[in-house]
Amino acid sequence: MSIPIKTAKEIEKMRVACRLAAEVLSRTASIVRPGATTKEVDEAAAEFMAEAGCESAFLGYRGFSGNICISVNEEVVHGIGGPRKIQYGDVVKLDIGVVKNGWVGDTATTVPVGVIEPAVQRLLLITEEALGIAITHAVDGKRLGDLCASVEETVAAAGFSVVREFVGHGVGRKLHEEPQVPNYGRRGAGPKLKAGMTLAIEPMVNLGGGGVRILGDGWTVVTEDGKPSAHFEHTVLITRGEPEILTWREKTLSK
Numbered sequence: 210m211s212i213p214i215k216t217a218k219e220i221e222k223m224r225v226a227c228r229l230a231a232e233v234l235s236r237t238a239s240i241v242r243p244g245a246t247t248k249e250v251d252e253a254a255a256e257f258m259a260e261a262g263c264e265s266a267f268l269g270y271r272g273f274s275g276n277i278c279i280s281v282n283e284e285v286v287h288g289i290g291g292p293r294k295i296q297y298g299d300v301v302k303l304d305i306g307v308v309k310n311g312w313v314g315d316t317a318t319t320v321p322v323g324v325i326e327p328a329v330q331r332l333l334l335i336t337e338e339a340l341g342i343a344i345t346h347a348v349d350g351k352r353l354g355d356l357c358a359s360v361e362e363t364v365a366a367a368g369f370s371v372v373r374e375f376v377g378h379g380v381g382r383k384l385h386e387e388p389q390v391p392n393y394g395r396r397g398a399g400p401k402l403k404a405g406m407t408l409a410i411e412p413m414v415n416l417g418g419g420g421v422r423i424l425g426d427g428w429t430v431v432t433e434d435g436k437p438s439a440h441f442e443h444t445v446l447i448t449r450g451e452p453e454i455l456t457w458r459e460k461t462l463s464k
Contacts, residue, residue, distance in 0.1 A: 212379060212387045214405035220446060222312045223381065223407055226263065227444050227455035230307045230314030233257045235458050237277065237305065241320045243297045247279045250303075251290025258307055266306030266313045266384045273428060278304035278317075285372055285413055285421055285430040285438040297323040300333065302440040306384055315380050315409045316456035317442035328416060329437050332369060336414040336439035339363040339392075343412065347445045347452040349404045356402075357394030360412050364392070370419035372438070375430065377411040380444055404449050411442030 215223060237254045255276040258265055265276045273289070280288030280302040281295065288302070295301060304317035319333050339360045346356035361371050377390030388400060392412050415421075420433035432438050446453040 210387050210400060212400060212403075212406055213381050214403060215381060215407060216405070219312070219381070220405070220407075222310055223314070223444070223446070224455055226307060226309040226312040227314035227316070229261045229263045229309055230305055230316045230444070231456045231458040232261060233263070233307060234303060234305045234316050234318060234456075237303055238318060238320050241295060241301050241303070241322060243295055243322060245295050246291070247281065247288065247293050247295065248290040250279055250295075251276050254305065261307075263307040263309040266308045266315065270384060278302070280304075280429065280438075280440070282437050283432045283435045285415070285432060286375055286440055287428045287430050289426060289428055295322055298325055300325060300329055300437055300439065302438070304440065304442065311382060313380050313382070313384050314456060315384065315442065315444050317411060317440050319439045319441060331367070332414060332416050332437060333439045335364060335367040335369060336412050337441045339412045339414065340410060340441045340443065343410050344443065344445055344452050344454060347402060347408060347410065347447050349402060349447055349449055351402050352397055353388060353390065353399030353402060354394040355396050356410070357391050357399070358396045361393040364412070364414050370415045370417065372413040372415060372419055372421055374421055375413055377409050377442070379407065380409040381407050402447050404447055406447045407444060407455065408447070409442055409444050411440065413438065413440045
């Protein structure tokens with residue numbers, strides 16, 4: 210496994226792409242409301258990207274037809290914008306990847322629409338907490354397994370389930386680079402993390418069981434039991450000191 214190490218100049222280009230991804234995500238999240246269709250949200254995200262001077266990293270990727278991934282309630286990830294209307298009480302996952310000057314920024318959040326059920330609210334809080342804890346392990350010299358194991362430990366302690374079939378990943382010149390970053394693992398295992406690596410860390414957590422299936426469109430992943438799922442993601446730079454969240458944004462959206 211060859212994990213890319215970015216140079217200082219490359220990292221600066223990553224910072225630009227990731228700042229734009231965070232900006233587009235925040236703007237897109239702000240328009241999620243009851244009555245809007247997922248297609249309308251997707252199209253608005255495309256407009257925000259154009260205004261920011263970047264392009265979608267997802268559109269056309271292996272045939273994907275959306276500008277972003279938009280997944281509602283039991284849809285876990287990889288949902289494609291369409292006629293589905295967003296309802297009060299839904300949770301809407303927005304996964305946004307952009308390309309700027311050949312570099313990718315990748316980030317995601319879960320947006321509650323109005324007042325949501327307490328159990329689902331807790332699901333969002335725990336998923337975002339798991340991401341935050343995982344990021345603390347993105348440190349030069351630590352093992353990837355420490356980071357991955359921390360996600361499942363946080364999630365399982367709260368009585369929720371991680372999705373195992375889909376994982377985080379390295380990101381940089383390509384949307385998906387080495388290494389894979391599962392939301393489960395064994396402490397002390399895996400490659401050593403090194404300064405200059407950039408990882409897309411993205412807990413995908415189900416309220417019920419961890420089982421998922423893919424719908425007939427070949428993309429949309431849903432929970433087997435039909436219960437809601439949550440998804441949060443940041444692109445993180447490993448440094449000699451504290452990890453740098455390249456897609457950091459002003460406010461969390463699950464609270």
